[in-house]
Amino acid sequence: MSPAKLRKMEVRIKKIKKAAEELKELSGGIQAVDRNASRILASVKMLEINISDILDIS
Numbered sequence: 001m002s003p004a005k006l007r008k009m010e011v012r013i014k015k016i017k018k019a020a021e022e023l024k025e026l027s028g029g030i031q032a033v034d035r036n037a038s039r040i041l042a043s044v045k046m047l048e049i050n051i052s053d054i055l056d057i058s
Helices: 003-026 031-057
Strands: none
Touching: 003 031
């Protein structure tokens, strides 16, 4: 995979992370939203780790 595509993926992952964090802030303490946003953030963390590993190798 080209480094340019990996960088685009990295940018998109950051946008997803920001959106999930904003959702948690806006939830007003709605537990279902908080829990699901936390799950999204956990998945985003795994994506960050995966992409950073690939970028380190490239």
